[in-house]
Amino acid sequence: MAIKVHGSAFSIAVMRVFACLNEKGLEYEFVRVDMRAGEHTKEPFLSLNPFGQVPAFEDGDLKLFESRAVNQYIAHAYADKGNPLICQDPRKMAIVSLWMEVEAQKYDAPAAKLTRELIIKPLLGMSTDDAIVEEQEVQLAKVLDVYEARLAQSKYLGGDSFSLADLHHLPTMNYLIGTRVKAVFDAHPHVSSWCADILARPAWQKVVAMKNNQRL
Amino acid sequence: MAIKVHGSPLSPAAQRVLLALAEKDLEYEFILVDLRSGEQKKEPFISINPFGQVPGFEDGDLKLFESRAITKYISHAYADKGTPLIDQDPKKQAIIGVWLEVEAHRFDAVGQKLNFELLIKGFKGLTTDEAAVEQLQGELGKVLDVYEGRLGKSKYLAGEEYTLADLHHLPLINNLFKTKVKALFDERPHVGAWCAHLLARPAWQKVLEACKF
Numbered sequence: 247m248a249i250k251v252h253g254s255a256f257s258i259a260v261m262r263v264f265a266c267l268n269e270k271g272l273e274y275e276f277v278r279v280d281m282r283a284g285e286h287t288k289e290p291f292l293s294l295n296p297f298g299q300v301p302a303f304e305d306g307d308l309k310l311f312e313s314r315a316v317n318q319y320i321a322h323a324y325a326d327k328g329n330p331l332i333c334q335d336p337r338k339m340a341i342v343s344l345w346m347e348v349e350a351q352k353y354d355a356p357a358a359k360l361t362r363e364l365i366i367k368p369l370l371g372m373s374t375d376d377a378i379v380e381e382q383e384v385q386l387a388k389v390l391d392v393y394e395a396r397l398a399q400s401k402y403l404g405g406d407s408f409s410l411a412d413l414h415h416l417p418t419m420n421y422l423i424g425t426r427v428k429a430v431f432d433a434h435p436h437v438s439s440w441c442a443d444i445l446a447r448p449a450w451q452k453v454v455a456m457k458n459n460q461r462l
Numbered sequence: 463m464a465i466k467v468h469g470s471p472l473s474p475a476a477q478r479v480l481l482a483l484a485e486k487d488l489e490y491e492f493i494l495v496d497l498r499s500g501e502q503k504k505e506p507f508i509s510i511n512p513f514g515q516v517p518g519f520e521d522g523d524l525k526l527f528e529s530r531a532i533t534k535y536i537s538h539a540y541a542d543k544g545t546p547l548i549d550q551d552p553k554k555q556a557i558i559g560v561w562l563e564v565e566a567h568r569f570d571a572v573g574q575k576l577n578f579e580l581l582i583k584g585f586k587g588l589t590t591d592e593a594a595v596e597q598l599q600g601e602l603g604k605v606l607d608v609y610e611g612r613l614g615k616s617k618y619l620a621g622e623e624y625t626l627a628d629l630h631h632l633p634l635i636n637n638l639f640k641t642k643v644k645a646l647f648d649e650r651p652h653v654g655a656w657c658a659h660l661l662a663r664p665a666w667q668k669v670l671e672a673c674k675f
Contacts, residue, residue, distance in 0.1 A: 296608045296611060296612070297564075297568065297608060308553050308556060310556055310557075310559075310560050311560060312559075312560050312563035312564060312567070314559075314563055315556065315559035315560040315562065315563045316556075318556075318559050319552060319553075319555070319556035319559060322552045322555070323552040323553070323556075336535060336538045336539040337521075337524050337535075337539070339535075339538065340524060340526055340531060340532075340534070340535035340539075341526075343528075343530075343531040343534050343535065344526055344527065344528050344531040346531070347528035347530050347531045348513075348528060350566060350567070351528065351566070352513060392512045392513060395512060396512075
């Protein structure tokens with residue numbers, strides 16, 4: 247199969263790519279990387295991603311890494327398949343790009359730290375640092391204050407339609423809604439509705455099913 | 463004038479946008495935002511960027527923030543002007559996309575903290591945390607090792623041509639070269655040569671001229 251994704255179905259970044267492929271209705275081969283054995287830090291994986299992180303992605307002879315770059319490639323190369331995730335008009339695409347940057351530069355830091363403390367550390371048998379959780383909840387709340395104002399005027403972050411700008415939030419959002427951090431989302435009503443809407447998307451539900459079916 | 467940039471000439475993020483405009487030979491109006499008095503946290507700036515950070519950007523009635531979204535917009539909307547910064551072929555653009563993410567998530571994350579410790583703190587009369595600097599230098603070294611490997615295979619990060627992926631690095635490289643961190647770049651010959659090419663670009667010289675005050 248031309249499209250391959252190397253990684254673990256639990257990985258936030260890998261789930262981000264699966265979500266995009268599913269929205270486009272594309273077939274792909276999932277190549278499991280044994281992260282517990284550190285397979286991602288050695289060859290041959292390093293030849294796919296010299297930074298030693300999942301996912302790595304192939305489409306024929308094209309080799310990519312960085313989940314958000316992979317998704318932008320998929321969204322453009324397969325623009326005519328499945329659900330549209332980007333815009334062709336440069337001025338409309340600029341707004342989608344803007345909220346993709348906001349996800350990456352503002353939302354991801356507290357969301358990833360909270361996911362690490364509340365989900366990943368317990369899975370690895372490590373203890374949660376409550377001070378970090380409290381501090382990062384405050385940071386996340388400040389970011390969501392801005393999201394609340396945006397989503398009061400726009401159905402989705404990038405405009406009227408679901409796009410990569412919304413999709414990129416799904417993996418951490420999915421994990422965090424199952425923890426105490428749900429309260430932070432719920433304190434922002436438009437954010438909360440938006441979360442419920444995008445988490446319910448069939449393409450996303452398939453990603454969750456894959457994660458639930460994978461052994462650690 | 464249709465294009466306006468709101469920011470501070472000292473801000474690397476604002477410089478990133480000015481550089482893209484210079485590469486494209488585009489005219490713009492620069493509106494100074496006084497960071498020292500916290501102007502970026504108040505109206506009218508906050509309506510342009512609700513996160514209260516420079517730069518803000520306007521092109522007619524389009525209002526944007528986040529420098530990397532702005533430069534992408536400029537690169538696509540003005541694809542036929544000045545230096546090409548993106549590629550119309552999706553597979554070639556995908557490689558540019560990878561290195562755009564690497565700059566944003568790996569280089570910038572460490573580079574910004576070093577910039578803060580070694581340059582901004584001094585400006586604000588605060589003391590540099592030397593232990594933090596040592597650790598950050600170690601992290602930056604590892605990132606630059608990957609760059610060294612990459613730039614041993616191609617002249618620029620995404621291939622043989624200069625693209626937006628290279629451009630985004632310039633403001634921080636320029637700043638870090640004023641500090642002891644320059645040694646990390648000089649120690650890696652391909653990285654060193656790449657930096658020299660970037661810093662010599664006429665468009666960057668134009669930005670440095672525009673940012674003097």
